[in-house]
Amino acid sequence: MASQLRSGPDTALVAAARNGDQRALDALVADSLPLLYNIVGRALNGHTDVDDVVQETLIRVVRGLPGLRDLSAYRSWLVAIAVRQVRDHEQDRRSENHRTADLDTATEMPDPASDFAMVTILQLGLTDQRREVAEATRWLDNDDRALLALWWLEETGELGRADLAGALGLSPRHAAVRVQRMKEQVQTAHMVVRALQNAATCAELREITWEWDALPTPLWRKRFARHIRDCRNCTPHTKGLIPLDRLLIGLPLIPIPIGYALLTSPPSIEIATVAAHTLSAGGKAAIAGAAGVATIAISTLVITQLMPPPPKESPPAQAITTSAAPTFVPTRPSPTLDRVAPVPEPDPVVVAASDKKGVAVWNAPNVSQGLAQAKASWYYTWASHHHGIDTPKNTRFIPMIRAAENVTPQALAEAKSAGPYLLSFNEPDLAAQANMTVEEALSHWPKLMEAGRVLGSPGVAFGGDQPGSWLDRFMKGAQARDYRVDFITLHWYGSDFRTQPAVSHLKSYLAAVHKRYGKPIWLTEYALIDFSNGATYASDAEQAAFLTASTKMLATLPYVHRYAWFGLPASKSKPGSGLFHEDGSATESGKAFQEAS
Numbered sequence: 001m002a003s004q005l006r007s008g009p010d011t012a013l014v015a016a017a018r019n020g021d022q023r024a025l026d027a028l029v030a031d032s033l034p035l036l037y038n039i040v041g042r043a044l045n046g047h048t049d050v051d052d053v054v055q056e057t058l059i060r061v062v063r064g065l066p067g068l069r070d071l072s073a074y075r076s077w078l079v080a081i082a083v084r085q086v087r088d089h090e091q092d093r094r095s096e097n098h099r100t101a102d103l104d105t106a107t108e109m110p111d112p113a114s115d116f117a118m119v120t121i122l123q124l125g126l127t128d129q130r131r132e133v134a135e136a137t138r139w140l141d142n143d144d145r146a147l148l149a150l151w152w153l154e155e156t157g158e159l160g161r162a163d164l165a166g167a168l169g170l171s172p173r174h175a176a177v178r179v180q181r182m183k184e185q186v187q188t189a190h191m192v193v194r195a196l197q198n199a200a201t202c203a204e205l206r207e208i209t210w211e212w213d214a215l216p217t218p219l220w221r222k223r224f225a226r227h228i229r230d231c232r233n234c235t236p237h238t239k240g241l242i243p244l245d246r247l248l249i250g251l252p253l254i255p256i257p258i259g260y261a262l263l264t265s266p267p268s269i270e271i272a273t274v275a276a277h278t279l280s281a282g283g284k285a286a287i288a289g290a291a292g293v294a295t296i297a298i299s300t301l302v303i304t305q306l307m308p309p310p311p312k313e314s315p316p317a318q319a320i321t322t323s324a325a326p327t328f329v330p331t332r333p334s335p336t337l338d339r340v341a342p343v344p345e346p347d348p349v350v351v352a353a354s355d356k357k358g359v360a361v362w363n364a365p366n367v368s369q370g371l372a373q374a375k376a377s378w379y380y381t382w383a384s385h386h387h388g389i390d391t392p393k394n395t396r397f398i399p400m401i402r403a404a405e406n407v408t409p410q411a412l413a414e415a416k417s418a419g420p421y422l423l424s425f426n427e428p429d430l431a432a433q434a435n436m437t438v439e440e441a442l443s444h445w446p447k448l449m450e451a452g453r454v455l456g457s458p459g460v461a462f463g464g465d466q467p468g469s470w471l472d473r474f475m476k477g478a479q480a481r482d483y484r485v486d487f488i489t490l491h492w493y494g495s496d497f498r499t500q501p502a503v504s505h506l507k508s509y510l511a512a513v514h515k516r517y518g519k520p521i522w523l524t525e526y527a528l529i530d531f532s533n534g535a536t537y538a539s540d541a542e543q544a545a546f547l548t549a550s551t552k553m554l555a556t557l558p559y560v561h562r563y564a565w566f567g568l569p570a571s572k573s574k575p576g577s578g579l580f581h582e583d584g585s586a587t588e589s590g591k592a593f594q595e596a597s
Helices: 011-017 022-044 050-067 070-100 101-107 116-124 129-141 141-155 161-170 172-198 203-207 219-228 259-263 269-280 291-306 369-373 411-417 440-449 470-480 501-517 541-553 588-595
Strands: 357-359 376-382 490-495 522-529 558-568
Touching: 011 022, 011 050, 011 070, 022 050, 022 070, 022 141, 050 070, 070 141, 070 161, 101 116, 129 161, 129 172, 129 219, 141 161, 141 172, 172 203, 172 219, 203 219, 369 588, 376 522, 376 558, 411 440, 411 522, 490 501, 501 541, 522 541, 541 558, 541 588
Parallel strands: 357 376, 357 558, 490 522, 522 558
Antiparallel strands: none
């Protein structure tokens, strides 16, 4: 049952705004923004154009307000405009995709920081079946997702059924039929999420998933659902699903991004002047990475009221990437790989963003001070010990057996006593590092398994997504020998120092590796370094911008359980990617790392 319906803004406020009262218009926009953000954000599920669509909606609201006759209908009128803008956006996007087929993947890429299903989980702290339902929304088509956005708001008391039906241009009875069908699709998607979470119990389901590209779509929802409904192994896991209506009881709206908060207080003349200049130059603000700029632009709309919208610029070309995969992605069918069982994995299926952040550390002056300031959840030293480095409170040391010469009783004993995880051979595909053949690594693997830790694959320098690569041959060899590998360890260094292309390249690589092996990933070295001719480093500003954007992206990938920046120490006398100087002061990248969640 829907919560008590929240009344719209006072008609006196709407009237004052319609008649040109600037303060009333500011207040009206501030009151409308949370509703708009939740409608558009959920309908587009965090696509990079969410903020553009919100802004276009506000433009149309401000322009159309003088013609609004029924003041009490303001809220329904606002919702109808938002839904129309979402539909227009989807139609424009489909048309653009037909014209630029080779960029389809890029245009479909969601803003890594704005995935609404993940935002729902993280910001509202959902657990159990509520979390699963948030995951299930990814499997809906565009129309059902838009309808879910309205119905969700109806359930929270933000909208009435008349508002919902009016926004869709339907009668209340027809709207009720549409809502019921949508709820059935969500329930089916919930069933799919639950079954995939327990796919280890069904060999046939695992076989189906091997053909799947790890992207949640309506087509794959139907394929999975057909199997699950008739499967004796899968059906028991779908029992006891709580009806969608009951799961939504008491859920608040998703909080709007912090940058929008400026709208809750009157904007200053200085902000208005700067924003007006920005708009007059033809720029359109987008919150992806610049929430405050979007706020300034929208605030300017309120101040200038009827300022014409700027021309829509073509988005810059972005590297083709793969959208974020859902949380529950089972592994490829294979023989049992747990002959030697590890310590139970302490992490939940979805690892909190704050637990993912780590750093690679080596001995340097004041390194312990830098580690304490870094606010990292974990660190490693390419060794089974951290001699000479103090481990801060709330930070975990992860041991590593670096190379063949480190497979000793002493090192294994140190690793076993250090905690539940164990990293293995460091860049065995490089002569300057562990320098091991696949056969040599496999020959030592049983000793690592005997340590009883949650065990990561050798951390290859490159090619983790390629068939026939070092990692691919190792994983096939482990499978053939019935050896256990609990997660995939990767390194990645970007030679393109532009922030967005670099983030896209990294995300594509991680997605491809996860699709190939279906296991959690630990990214234990990464930064912007071009190794094509020696070692060329990005500037500190470029490293910091990439670090900020990449950590936001990594937080949205549930299959990435840990990442570690390379590395902690920095030198003022030579270029690098370090976070803290020898005097303990943070580099620009270090400050960005401290702020990363």
